[in-house]
Amino acid sequence: MYQTTAALRSAFLEYFRTNGHQVVDSSSLVPANDPTLLFTNAGMNQFKDVFLGADKRSYTRATSSQRCVRAGGKHNDLDNVGYTARHHTFFEMLGNFSFGDYFKEDAIKFAWTFLTEELKLPTERLCVTIYETDDEAFEIWNKKIGVAAENIIRIGDNKGAAYASDNFWQMGDTGPCGPCSEIFYDHGDHIWGGRPGTPEEDGDRFIEIWNIVFMQYNRQADGEMKPLPKPSVDTGMGIERIAAIMQGVHSNYEIDIFQALIKKTAEILGVTDLENKSLRVIADHIRSCAFLIADGVMPSNEGRGYVLRRIIRRAVRHGNKLGATESFFYKLVPTLIEVMGADAAKGLTETQAIVEKSLKAEEEQFARTLERGLGILDAALNELTTKVLDGETAFKLYDTYGFPVDLTADVCRERDITVDEAGFEAAMAEQRSRAQAAGQFETDYNEGLKIDEQSCFTGYTELNNQATVT
Numbered sequence: 001m002y003q004t005t006a007a008l009r010s011a012f013l014e015y016f017r018t019n020g021h022q023v024v025d026s027s028s029l030v031p032a033n034d035p036t037l038l039f040t041n042a043g044m045n046q047f048k049d050v051f052l053g054a055d056k057r058s059y060t061r062a063t064s065s066q067r068c069v070r071a072g073g074k075h076n077d078l079d080n081v082g083y084t085a086r087h088h089t090f091f092e093m094l095g096n097f098s099f100g101d102y103f104k105e106d107a108i109k110f111a112w113t114f115l116t117e118e119l120k121l122p123t124e125r126l127c128v129t130i131y132e133t134d135d136e137a138f139e140i141w142n143k144k145i146g147v148a149a150e151n152i153i154r155i156g157d158n159k160g161a162a163y164a165s166d167n168f169w170q171m172g173d174t175g176p177c178g179p180c181s182e183i184f185y186d187h188g189d190h191i192w193g194g195r196p197g198t199p200e201e202d203g204d205r206f207i208e209i210w211n212i213v214f215m216q217y218n219r220q221a222d223g224e225m226k227p228l229p230k231p232s233v234d235t236g237m238g239i240e241r242i243a244a245i246m247q248g249v250h251s252n253y254e255i256d257i258f259q260a261l262i263k264k265t266a267e268i269l270g271v272t273d274l275e276n277k278s279l280r281v282i283a284d285h286i287r288s289c290a291f292l293i294a295d296g297v298m299p300s301n302e303g304r305g306y307v308l309r310r311i312i313r314r315a316v317r318h319g320n321k322l323g324a325t326e327s328f329f330y331k332l333v334p335t336l337i338e339v340m341g342a343d344a345a346k347g348l349t350e351t352q353a354i355v356e357k358s359l360k361a362e363e364e365q366f367a368r369t370l371e372r373g374l375g376i377l378d379a380a381l382n383e384l385t386t387k388v389l390d391g392e393t394a395f396k397l398y399d400t401y402g403f404p405v406d407l408t409a410d411v412c413r414e415r416d417i418t419v420d421e422a423g424f425e426a427a428m429a430e431q432r433s434r435a436q437a438a439g440q441f442e443t444d445y446n447e448g449l450k451i452d453e454q455s456c457f458t459g460y461t462e463l464n465n466q467a468t469v470t
């Protein structure tokens with residue numbers, strides 16, 4: 001049942017439609033009128049003003065399959081790609097929403113019924129988390145649904161804890177937020193990892209599949225939590241994670257969509273080992289890059305365009321590692337359109353020509369400096385006597401060879417080396433003051449990185465610990 005990801009998407013929307021939800025199209029990856037957000041990172045984004053009471057809809061229940069990108073800003077999974085079984089830069093979030101209609105009990109019941117009756121997941125594989133003080137959620141899970149107390153795990157907001165689950169969901173530093181309850185699936189003890197709330201939870205054994213957020217507050221810039229006009233519900237389930245379960249595989253990269261992309265990449269590049277990590281990274285990155293361009297983002301030196309450029313260049317570098325001798329990345333677009341299914345690929349189908357052209361142009365441009373830059377980096381790494389690459393070299397690669405600093409960090413990480421972040425910034429500042437002193441028109445090298453400080457300036461210092469997982 002529901003063997004393809006596309007069939008699963010339809011089943012989800014249909015289930016909630018028959019339960020009184022309006023099916024709403026995915027919104028763009030570029031958030032409309034929301035300067036607080038880099039890219040759409042959750043299904044609730046397009047409903048933010050409805051939760052806040054500033055926008056009214058003709059319905060109080062909605063469901064959607066929302067395309068999301070988490071490659072910058074508050075939720076940034078770029079550095080997890082290739083290292084975990086469950087993170088992508090681009091993914092689809094299935095969700096159901098209540099705008100002051102139903103609350104905790106129905107939200108929990110809908111999710112549980114869909115998983116255990118519609119999809120027929122074995123209940124013994126599931127466990128749930130709740131916010132540490134949420135006794136009401138505990139009672140519902142325990143008494144009404146029948147989940148054993150030991151399978152209901154209380155978790156706080158874990159500020160500062162590196163890998164722990166966080167049961168207080170927020171879209172960004174401000175905006176709608178509230179306590180949440182999450183459902184995890186146990187893929188079996190042959191896989192490393194522990195239950196949520198344990199130090200081993202970041203392994204890929206217990207995989208978080210569904211987050212049910214009880215939207216109750218609007219966080220202000222000064223941290224104050226103002227109650228929302230009406231308690232509401234926002235849920236999100238990554239379609240690739242539930243597809244993996246339904247297709248009987250562990251890693252998201254083993255599902256139909258990724259297998260098609262991995263096979264196509266391997267075919268183009270003549271690679272025989274389908275387990276190669278670079279193939280996964282490329283299969284991931286083509287999705288975010290193609291859909292970002294389809295939604296109007298173009299590679300550039302600043303803001304969203306720079307994030308896109310960084311992802312494309314990372315993919316191109318992985319292609320180079322696999323022996324690519326000519327542009328390959330854009331050739332994956334037709335396969336992507338095919339495997340996503342007509343509904344999810346609609347915007348991409350309409351813009352296919354421009355998407356392919358932009359990807360090809362960016363790849364060709366970067367290819368001109370990539371080999372030489374890699375040569376310089378390799379030489380520098382071979383000469384290292386410590387585990388840290390100096391900021392001067394990282395800056396030279398950035399300035400002369402077009403290597404975004406996270407790309408340099410990505411290469412270094414494969415050799416267990418980090419980049420001297422402070423040194424990189426210092427080299428950049430020095431360049432700027434030299435340009436000023438010479439009275440030249442000043443290029444603001446910070447410009448492109450500013451919007452995404454998390455991944456550019458703190459992410460790569462944490463590479464050895466694996467980047468931030470929330």
Ligand code: ATP
Pocket residue numbers: 070075077086087088089090091093208209210211236237238239240241469470
């Ligand atoms: P994780 O702890 O695994 O990083 P999360 O807690 O950050 O996930 P939420 O913000 O709660 O994720 O998003 C809701 C759901 O979206 C998750 O339960 C998961 O199924 C899915 N999801 C989140 N991030 C990703 C990602 N980078 N790639 C694929 N699916 C994701």
Ligand code: MG
Pocket residue numbers: 165166208470
């Ligand atoms: Mg989580």
Ligand code: MG
Pocket residue numbers: 182208211470
């Ligand atoms: Mg979560």
Ligand code: MG
Pocket residue numbers: 075469470
């Ligand atoms: Mg996360």
